[in-house]
Amino acid sequence: MDILRDADIDPAPLAGKRVAIIGFGNQGRAQALNLHDSGVDVVVGLRESSASAAEVAGHGLTVARVEDAVASADLVMLLAPDEKLATIYREIAPHLRPGAALGFSHGLAVHFKLIDPRPDLDVILVAPKGPGTALRSLYAQGKGMVALWAVAQDASGSARAIALAYGRAIGCARAGLIASSFAEECEADLFNESAVVWGAVPEILTAGFETLVEAGVTPEVAFLECVGELKLIAELIEARGIAGMREAISNTAELGATLGGPRIVDDGVRQRMREVLAEIRAGQFAAELQKEEASGYQRLKAARAKARAHPLEAARKRLDP
Ligand SMILES: NC(=O)c1ccc[n+]([C@@H]2O[C@H](COP(=O)([O-])OP(=O)(O)OC[C@H]3O[C@@H](n4cnc5c(N)ncnc54)[C@H](OP(=O)(O)O)[C@@H]3O)[C@@H](O)[C@H]2O)c1
Structure with missing residues (x-):
């Protein structure tokens, strides 16, 4: 089995790129903060009704409306509840840049075809194996949480490199990034x-x-x-x-x-x-x-x-x- 750690991974695919994190809940909060602390340009996309805007700004992160965050990003991570992702994708699809990457932390929406991503997009999975609170506290201690990664669609030829650089930036490669698939991650997690x-x-x-x-x-x-x-x-x-x-x-x-x-x-x-x-x-x-x-x-x-x-x-x- 292929387990990659920091030294095996090139961070360059995220250099000069912007990542939009959609949702500031359990995973969104942890991943946005870890990315920011790793020097990645992050924008957090929130609904206008969201109560999290002040907290996001308080952490020194950029906050924007969901569609504006999406339109400005090279990689868009959908970190809202799984049952909402199909609706969110329908709303953001017109705003996704041509050739952008779309990322998930659980395979369900893609594996069970609740979302049918545009063919020009890279579609990646980086799924930390534990709650966001632990993902964040481990990162702050200089440690990491193991994660599974996968690629469902590789339009650019760089999807693998982007997924690995992302897993490294949220601290998971300190513990290990394990190659999987959307199907395996999703089915094993649900089981x-x-x-x-x-x-x-x-x-x-x-x-x-x-x-x-x-x-x-x-x-x-x-x-x-x-x-x-x-x-x-x-x-x-x-x-x-x-x-x-x-x-x-x-x-x-x-x-x-x-x-x-x-x-x-x-x-x-x-x-x-x-x-x-x-x-x-x-x-x-x-x-x-x-x-x-x-x-x-x-x-x-x-x-x-x-x-x-x-x-x-x-x-x-x-x-x-
Ligand atoms: N929870 C975990 O420990 C865990 C572990 C591994 C993987 N995952 C995966 O990570 C993903 C996120 O899960 P989570 O538990 O972090 O979710 P969560 O905490 O329930 O997400 C809440 C966030 O989603 C936003 N949101 C909800 N509906 C939205 C909509 N229609 N449009 C835009 N934003 C919306 C909320 O915004 P408001 O502020 O506006 O309410 C809030 O910021 C899922 O795919 C899950 O399977 C979760």
């Missing part, structure tokens, strides 16, 4: 969100809490056992891998994990994971995301309200000093 870290882990923590409380265990104790220890195991796995984590814990914990873990995550779970992946690949998730936006995010609002009302939250708050 993890649906079926592993963001989808299954909170469900299993909640199910464990409910099982103990139903059996008469005090909610605070159930919370400490089933939820409170997550950070400890995450840190151990990050530092030492899953094998190293097993060696670091007590024999009691290790035997419990060895006997109990495979009973919970059995072949049925693996089969349902395959089903989730197949649905993602068939475009079902992308369609659900569009439907969710059209409904005013009804399911997301209901899920947030349900999580807030769960007894696990009351136990967490009682434990909070």
Whole structure:
């Protein structure tokens, strides 16, 4: 596998070029600030209704209306919510310079053809593997966050060089830029969100809490056992891998994990994971995301309200000093 770091990458493709960052949210804020600190000419494109204009200007960044930012840029990064990108692309397409580059931090909109970019554009992906807050704080510490990169359209012949220079300028090549594709990044990312870290882990923590409380265990104790220890195991796995984590814990914990873990995550779970992946690949998730936006995010609002009302939250708050 091809992992590139700072020394492997020429920063020149962004020299004298302007990058427009559309959106100043989780990724937009971090990427704009990192680019600026790397000496890249950045303009942040915001809607007139945006509450972020003062903050952007306060950081010494140029701020402009979305279409003006786009019209002035050589590379336009679309860093707004994925379900909004098709509409945003329709609005900015007439303002994109001939031969400009269009960039994404997630492959969904291009891979599932919510956007059909003009043939004269380079289309690139630089997807940091973590939230913008961490992307920014790592950069400020002189470190970086690993990112996947890909090219979907290479009209100029320079798309690869632009993607790599961009990944370097936002600090990701300090950790490593990994060659991928829009399809791979998108499908693996959606799979993890649906079926592993963001989808299954909170469900299993909640199910464990409910099982103990139903059996008469005090909610605070159930919370400490089933939820409170997550950070400890995450840190151990990050530092030492899953094998190293097993060696670091007590024999009691290790035997419990060895006997109990495979009973919970059995072949049925693996089969349902395959089903989730197949649905993602068939475009079902992308369609659900569009439907969710059209409904005013009804399911997301209901899920947030349900999580807030769960007894696990009351136990967490009682434990909070
Ligand atoms: N969040 C992450 O940790 C993460 C990690 C890796 C990759 N990504 C990818 O990065 C991209 C951005 O995600 P995000 O989480 O950073 O988004 P986000 O925080 O939800 O983006 C919010 C920003 O988008 C702007 N925006 C929303 N609708 C807009 C519109 N119609 N026109 C112009 N601007 C609009 C908002 O402007 P206002 O100020 O006007 O509301 C705000 O500045 C996505 O492709 C996502 O998959 C995200």
